[in-house]
Amino acid sequence: MKKNITFKVNGTEHSVEVEPRELLIHVIREKISMTGSHIGCDTSSCGACTILVDGKSAKSCTLLAVQANGKEITTVEGLATAEGLHPIQEGFHLNHALHCGFCTPGMMMRAIEMLEKNPNPTEEEIRWGIAGNLCRCTGYNNIVKAIQWASAKMQDKELPSTEPEFV
Amino acid sequence: MIAENFNYDAPSTLEEAIALLHQYGDDAKILAGGHSLVPMMKLRFASPTHLIDINNIPGLSYIKEEDGLLKIGAMTKEVEVEESEIIKNKYHIFGDATKLIADPQVRNFGTLGGNLAHGDAANDHPAVMFALGASVEITGNQGKRTVPIDEFFHGFYMTAVQHGEVLTEIQIPAASGNYGSAYHKAERKVGDYATAGVAAMVQIGADGRCTKVGIGLTNVNSVPMRASRSEEALLGSDLSEAVINQAAQYASEDCNPSADLRGDEDYKRHLVKVITKRMLNLAISRAKNQG
Structure with a gap:
């Protein structure tokens, strides 16, 4: 039996008819046509589908679309504003925190909730914080640097160097 | 991966949820955090014909010390346990365990009640409950009953929660001395x-x-x-x-x-x-x- 659900995605209200078994990630990508959130493993391991549901980072391959009824969702498309990129996007850009980019939307959405709860995470806290997001290219170092950069930027602190380290 | 078809209800009271469980019979499952059940449904290891989502029922999520017990509402999320001051100060075992359960996104949804009611010997909270000497409160048509953790796990994915019942609270003898x-x-x-x-x-x-x-x-x-x-x-x-x-x-x-x-x-x-x-x-x- 199909259900009508209403939810906000990046501030815009959407009403869609879904089967209860439809996954939130499929509805966002295929019915709302926002393809920024990716499907990686489809088993809640990789975190490529991470979005915010009422501000909480969530693996949208493991949520049913019907569970999003009445919720506010933020995807990577909701980060940049007319003024420019979100600090986390800027951090990823300046620190070369991606190669193929497949994990990037999920990494950034996860980082946003982490920085909201803990604006000054240590490197260890960042690594635990992104434990549910897999990247198969960068080796994580630049992702950690990008999150540290965004943390400084969001608090108007002195920005760390974005020069690559050669070791 | 897509689960088999099922019907979905999201009642707003416990009474309604229990009535639906009785109405739909054995093929109905409770949806708590869903981070064990939904993956199993996607793999078609589980194919309930009805899902009863209890996330809209207020009053099932809390952590409090009362009557010599630490009481944890069944729908309390792992992340809420992780961040609770009572837990951080006196029940270090939860800090150890939650940090090792899945990852932050999963802990935003996974619930303590679900971790137990799922009945999986690979889950972490069952062992914690044995160590702490917990009991589990189960609510059904006839009211509430309390089951010691030693009598809770009956077999592979089988627990003392019977058809038509919902696990509602975890009770742990309060830390003392x-x-x-x-x-x-x-x-x-x-x-x-x-x-x-x-x-x-x-x-x-x-x-x-x-x-x-x-x-x-x-x-x-x-x-x-x-x-x-x-x-x-x-x-x-x-x-x-x-x-x-x-x-x-x-x-x-x-x-x-x-x-x-x-x-x-x-x-x-x-x-x-x-x-x-x-x-x-x-x-x-x-x-x-x-x-």
């Missing part, structure tokens, strides 16, 4: 199920003797288990190294691990022995620091 607890599991990677895990709780009297003890084991038996012989060795003892070694030895002998991708039987028994020793020592040092 010199009380310490600890949990660790060996895992292949962050967020994996345990290769083996051990939960330990001790209370130490003024004379240095063990006045209360609990040890639970994760994923080394077909159902979550208590290391009873280890507890008997420790209770009333002076918690000397020799007694702790003996208790760890008993735990490794009494568990029943099966060989799988995470390791063979001997390796898992060895892990149980080593981790039991470490968790007892950690719980003891926490108990001594608490007072």
Whole structure:
């Protein structure tokens, strides 16, 4: 039996008819046509589908679309504003925190909730914080640097160097 | 991967949820955090015809100390346990365990009640509940009943929660005196199920003797288990190294691990022995620091 659900995605209200078994990630990508959130493993391991549901980072391959009824969702498309990129996007850009980019939307959405709860995470806290997001290219170092950069930027602190380290 | 078809209801009261469970019969399942059930449905290991989502029912999520008990609402999320001040100050075992459960996104949704009601011996909270001597409150048509954790796990994915019932609260005897607890599991990677895990709780009297003890084991038996012989060795003892070694030895002998991708039987028994020793020592040092 199909259900009508209403939810906000990046501030815009959407009403869609879904089967209860439809996954939130499929509805966002295929019915709302926002393809920024990716499907990686489809088993809640990789975190490529991470979005915010009422501000909480969530693996949208493991949520049913019907569970999003009445919720506010933020995807990577909701980060940049007319003024420019979100600090986390800027951090990823300046620190070369991606190669193929497949994990990037999920990494950034996860980082946003982490920085909201803990604006000054240590490197260890960042690594635990992104434990549910897999990247198969960068080796994580630049992702950690990008999150540290965004943390400084969001608090108007002195920005760390974005020069690559050669070791 | 897409689950088989099912109907979905999201009632706003517990009475309604229980009525729906009765109406739909055995093929209905409760949806709590959904981070164990939905993956199983996607793999079609589970195919309930009705899902009853209890996330819209208020009053099932709380952590409070009352009547000598630590009471945790069944729908309390792992992240809420992780961030609770009561838990951080007195029940260190939850801090140890939640950090090792899946990952932050999953902990934003996974619930304590769901972790138990799922009935999976690989889950971490069952062992914690054995160590802490918990009871589980189950609500049905006839009202509430309380089941000790030792009588809760009936078999593979089977628990004391019967058809038409909902697990509603977890009750743990409150920490008192010199009380310490600890949990660790060996895992292949962050967020994996345990290769083996051990939960330990001790209370130490003024004379240095063990006045209360609990040890639970994760994923080394077909159902979550208590290391009873280890507890008997420790209770009333002076918690000397020799007694702790003996208790760890008993735990490794009494568990029943099966060989799988995470390791063979001997390796898992060895892990149980080593981790039991470490968790007892950690719980003891926490108990001594608490007072």
